[in-house]
Amino acid sequence: MSEPLREPSGTAPPGTDEPYRIEAAGGSVVKGWARTIKADTKAAARAFAYIRDHPFQRYPGRCFPLRGADQRGVWQYEVNDRYRLRYSAVKSDPRKVLVLYAGDYH
Amino acid sequence: MPDRRRIRMIVRMPQPRLDRYVVKPTDLNRRSGEILERAGRYPVLIARADDPLILARHEWVSTLLGSEARADLLAELSGYLTRRLTGAGGDEGGSFDWLNAFGDTEVREFVSELRAAIRDAQASAIEPDVVDAIVHEWHESAIRPREYVRTLKRTAPIRRR
Numbered sequence: 001m002s003e004p005l006r007e008p009s010g011t012a013p014p015g016t017d018e019p020y021r022i023e024a025a026g027g028s029v030v031k032g033w034a035r036t037i038k039a040d041t042k043a044a045a046r047a048f049a050y051i052r053d054h055p056f057q058r059y060p061g062r063c064f065p066l067r068g069a070d071q072r073g074v075w076q077y078e079v080n081d082r083y084r085l086r087y088s089a090v091k092s093d094p095r096k097v098l099v100l101y102a103g104d105y106h
Numbered sequence: 107m108p109d110r111r112r113i114r115m116i117v118r119m120p121q122p123r124l125d126r127y128v129v130k131p132t133d134l135n136r137r138s139g140e141i142l143e144r145a146g147r148y149p150v151l152i153a154r155a156d157d158p159l160i161l162a163r164h165e166w167v168s169t170l171l172g173s174e175a176r177a178d179l180l181a182e183l184s185g186y187l188t189r190r191l192t193g194a195g196g197d198e199g200g201s202f203d204w205l206n207a208f209g210d211t212e213v214r215e216f217v218s219e220l221r222a223a224i225r226d227a228q229a230s231a232i233e234p235d236v237v238d239a240i241v242h243e244w245h246e247s248a249i250r251p252r253e254y255v256r257t258l259k260r261t262a263p264i265r266r267r
Binding site: 032061064069071088098105 | 207208209211212215216235236238239240242243244246247248249251253254257258261
């Protein structure tokens with residue numbers, strides 16, 4: 001089961017295109033995202049707005065598809081130098097993004 | 107962010123002769139203005155008996171140091187790939203040991219992507235930063251927290267690039 005990812009305070013309003021809905025793939029993602037917001041709210045808000053507006057638009061070194069056969073289709077957004085978001089598209093809903101990982105692994 | 111000119115400099119940086127303008131240490135007192143003005147355009151060698159010095163623009167020196175760092179990095183990658191592709195084992199404690207997270211096919215993809223980016227950077231078709239970004243992105247891709255791997259296994263990401 002997935003649930004909507006919490007929008008951090010200070011997130012910019014969506015652009016003109018229909019925004020993507022961002023959902024967490026599980027409880028560990030929700031907790032990891034809460035830790036991310038707490039650690040760096042401004043950067044989390046920027047990440048949220050970016051993924052909501054254009055999750056599959058490359059931004060070299062910041063937002064990119066992960067490499068490796070088992071991760072094809074998974075993208076990463078680097079919130080700051082420590083925190084990461086990993087997500088993929090959802091087959092059943094083209095305007096939904098499923099977050100597979102949120103948190104700090106550095 | 108890394109210096110955007112570093113890659114270009116490895117390939118194109120003119121190597122100035124370091125002994126084109128030579129001054130004695132005592133000249134620094136006598137005609138410092140002229141020497142500083144000259145050093146702003148071209149490196150000046152201050153000839154000291156045992157320990158010559160170079161007076162040069164900060165930008166020139168930092169670019170030189172940056173390109174040397176990149177050359178070291180590429181040499182390390184080359185060493186890693188040679189060991190790996192000849193079956194002599196991967197990097198142990200080296201800068202590229204994270205590539206061990208990938209199979210041979212993926213490592214070939216990495217090299218191919220990197221080569222294309224370096225070629226494009228040399229042709230100025232892309233910013234040299236993109237080369238750094240590719241190494242960074244592959245390095246990040248090698249990191250797989252346990253929670254993430256579990257979630258990845260139970261979801262089936264659809265390919266979207």
